[in-house]
Amino acid sequence: MALLLLALVPAAKAEDFSAKEVVLEHIKDSHEWHVWGEGENSIVIPLPVIVNSSTGWHVFCSSQFEHHADANGLRQGPYGLAIATEGDHAGKIVENGSPVLDLSITKTVAVMFINVALLLCCILFSARWYKKHQASDNAPGGFVGFVEMLVMYVVEDIIKPGIGKGYEKYVPYLLTCFFFIFTCNVMGLIPFPPGSGNVTGNIAVTFFLALCTFVVVQFSGSKHYWKDIFWPDVPFLLKCPVPLMPVIEFVGIFTKPFALMIRLFANMMAGHAIAVAMPCIIFLVASMSVGVFFSMSAVSVIMAIFMMCLECLVCFIQAMVFTLLSSVFIGMARAVPEGHE
Numbered sequence: 001m002a003l004l005l006l007a008l009v010p011a012a013k014a015e016d017f018s019a020k021e022v023v024l025e026h027i028k029d030s031h032e033w034h035v036w037g038e039g040e041n042s043i044v045i046p047l048p049v050i051v052n053s054s055t056g057w058h059v060f061c062s063s064q065f066e067h068h069a070d071a072n073g074l075r076q077g078p079y080g081l082a083i084a085t086e087g088d089h090a091g092k093i094v095e096n097g098s099p100v101l102d103l104s105i106t107k108t109v110a111v112m113f114i115n116v117a118l119l120l121c122c123i124l125f126s127a128r129w130y131k132k133h134q135a136s137d138n139a140p141g142g143f144v145g146f147v148e149m150l151v152m153y154v155v156e157d158i159i160k161p162g163i164g165k166g167y168e169k170y171v172p173y174l175l176t177c178f179f180f181i182f183t184c185n186v187m188g189l190i191p192f193p194p195g196s197g198n199v200t201g202n203i204a205v206t207f208f209l210a211l212c213t214f215v216v217v218q219f220s221g222s223k224h225y226w227k228d229i230f231w232p233d234v235p236f237l238l239k240c241p242v243p244l245m246p247v248i249e250f251v252g253i254f255t256k257p258f259a260l261m262i263r264l265f266a267n268m269m270a271g272h273a274i275a276v277a278m279p280c281i282i283f284l285v286a287s288m289s290v291g292v293f294f295s296m297s298a299v300s301v302i303m304a305i306f307m308m309c310l311e312c313l314v315c316f317i318q319a320m321v322f323t324l325l326s327s328v329f330i331g332m333a334r335a336v337p338e339g340h341e
Helices: 002-007 019-027 107-131 140-161 167-189 203-220 225-231 244-284 289-332
Strands: 032-036 043-048 048-053 056-061 074-076 081-084 092-093
Touching: 019 244, 032 092, 032 107, 048 092, 074 107, 107 140, 107 203, 107 244, 140 167, 140 289, 167 203, 203 244, 203 289, 225 244, 225 289
Parallel strands: none
Antiparallel strands: 032 043, 048 056, 074 081, 081 092
16 A cells, blocks of 8 residues: 555656645645646546636536646636636636636545445445345345444444434434545545545535534534523523623534534544655655665655554544544433433
8 A cells, every 4th residue: 555655656856856745736625636647747537627707607627727837827728717826726716816616526526426426335235135134134244244343333332322312313314424434534545546535634524524413413402402501500690791601602512513523634634644745755865875765765665554554543433533422412412401301
């Protein structure tokens, strides 16, 4: 895995090599899917561009943008559009220097669609096995058994203890969160298509996941949950005339999903960045002595392998933590004090 990752780093002279650009290229979103190489010899998968500019809606392929930027830092394209490579709008499609409404299928979106399709195939394949067998039959083995083990673990050890009584109706949503995050994390470790996408390392994706949990928590809240927010059981002066505690509790409604968003985003983005940065050491020391080059190359490969193995564990842990915290937040919102049944 580490060697494959190393192979995807564009070959360049040591003095021209920028580790920062290589790392950012991997973790950021783009309108094309870079596979291999650099410059004119690079292999790039063009993606659909869907934008609304001053001249209306336009749908075309990202290959119509120039490969190199002009003096203004713009990769010129059709219909007076361009991709900015620097400044505040770097990476965005602009028209006369201003961003346009962009609904394009970017690399993150394309990878996410692939991950969702793969996840659906895995789940439907497992469900097919249960349609053909009875509950009294022996437990499944192989891939179906692995999926059942994950489902039972998440339900029995994460969702049920976190929510408590009435957890059943939240199982579909929380299992969807777990398997979607886990699939995206694992596919992100593959350094070539259909993998290599930094889906859960994209703040927009983690924001939407956290928003879904936020909505579920608020609609699951009991009257005691809302009472503890707007009129908590604290000394009277802490809630009137200055509503100090109600304000703190109300802010807490938003800090919980914010923590979910940042935790998943930061951990996955940092893991990808470090895993890509390790092989870059080889190119940074290429101009040094032979002894330094070979010793540092060995260290970078070993560290890259170690980071990839660690990322395999992080893929599962981050999916588990997001599901666990979502379950706990839902359980806290539904909790009823003793004697108020």
